[in-house]
Amino acid sequence: MNPILDVQNLTVSFKDKKSKEIIQVVNDVSFQVQQGEIFGLLGPNGAGKSSIIRMICGLLKPESGNVFINGVNHQNRVKSLQYISAVLEGNRNLYWRMTVQENISYFAGNRGMQFKEIRDQVDEWLHLFGLEEKKSELVGNLSRGMQQKVAIIVALCLNTKVILLDEPTLGLDVKTTNDLKKILVKIREEFEKTVIISTHDMKLVEEICERVVIIDRGKKIVEDTVEKLMKLFQIKSYVLSVKGGQIPIKKMDSIVKQFPEFSYDGTIGSYTVDISDSTSFYTFIELLKKEALYIESIQPARLDFERIFTILCERDQADVVHV
Numbered sequence: 001m002n003p004i005l006d007v008q009n010l011t012v013s014f015k016d017k018k019s020k021e022i023i024q025v026v027n028d029v030s031f032q033v034q035q036g037e038i039f040g041l042l043g044p045n046g047a048g049k050s051s052i053i054r055m056i057c058g059l060l061k062p063e064s065g066n067v068f069i070n071g072v073n074h075q076n077r078v079k080s081l082q083y084i085s086a087v088l089e090g091n092r093n094l095y096w097r098m099t100v101q102e103n104i105s106y107f108a109g110n111r112g113m114q115f116k117e118i119r120d121q122v123d124e125w126l127h128l129f130g131l132e133e134k135k136s137e138l139v140g141n142l143s144r145g146m147q148q149k150v151a152i153i154v155a156l157c158l159n160t161k162v163i164l165l166d167e168p169t170l171g172l173d174v175k176t177t178n179d180l181k182k183i184l185v186k187i188r189e190e191f192e193k194t195v196i197i198s199t200h201d202m203k204l205v206e207e208i209c210e211r212v213v214i215i216d217r218g219k220k221i222v223e224d225t226v227e228k229l230m231k232l233f234q235i236k237s238y239v240l241s242v243k244g245g246q247i248p249i250k251k252m253d254s255i256v257k258q259f260p261e262f263s264y265d266g267t268i269g270s271y272t273v274d275i276s277d278s279t280s281f282y283t284f285i286e287l288l289k290k291e292a293l294y295i296e297s298i299q300p301a302r303l304d305f306e307r308i309f310t311i312l313c314e315r316d317q318a319d320v321v322h323v
């Protein structure tokens, strides 16, 4: 199956305002998104995600590389952008002095749609987002969370194959975040939309994304399914307790110096260790013995995606071999 979004070898540089040096902020990044996926574009601050999003949305010209949306090259801007709608961070794509309905009409009109064509759909989305009552309210008078919902409704009403959401849960309360998760899953399941999310909310990623690409310092470090990444790290990570309970700080320092994968997990008497193979397991046991420490219990750790994301980025910073 052809990917709905095909990002090929994107590269872009900027001139640093202070040093005047040319910095490559996106370096030969490629990834593919299949139709109907909920896909995460992740990375630490300054990794280059927004620059990639801007290139996908035709707001920034790549130095080299290509973006194909539904098979159409980004150079054919008018056609390729018909297949994607984006909600960029900060609701920049809404008019604050227009009502919810006027905003929807305006953006639909820009794409050659009449409001009456999409009226029923709009009502359905407003109902799903709990915004029926706010239809005639000025967007500027709505709360931040409501504005975020309106921006997403506008993107949905444009009826594109791909919806790109930049930090969709930023500033939303727990209930609104949960509602949004349900809606995104519904969009994918019932309307076969492809949803691309750029976010720092790893709980959101763990709960709804099928696959992710992780960018760090402008380069792709991982592209894989969330399930596979979770499994990969789950089997290597253990929680253990040692006889005698708490390990004295001096001993702890000495172990961590020799085996940096060992750490205190914040619960009294409980430690975590990442063991990559049987050799390192025996090295670790020998090390504990040398410190006169004996394992009382050891069991697989339940790592969340946030921890896995941190491990992957730390490895990249240390320039260790990529997954």
Ligand SMILES: Nc1ncnc2c1ncn2[C@@H]1O[C@H](COP(=O)(O)OP(=O)(O)OP(=O)(O)O)[C@@H](O)[C@H]1O
Pocket (backbone or CB within 6 Å): 014, 015, 016, 017, 025, 043, 044, 045, 046, 047, 048, 049, 050, 051, 052
């Ligand atoms: N127009 C620009 N001129 C100069 N430097 C820029 C410009 N846009 C982005 N950068 C730099 O490029 C790098 C990547 O920025 P980008 O906004 O793409 O990262 P990001 O992953 O989206 O970060 P965040 O998660 O903090 O939003 C940063 O170092 C940023 O300062």
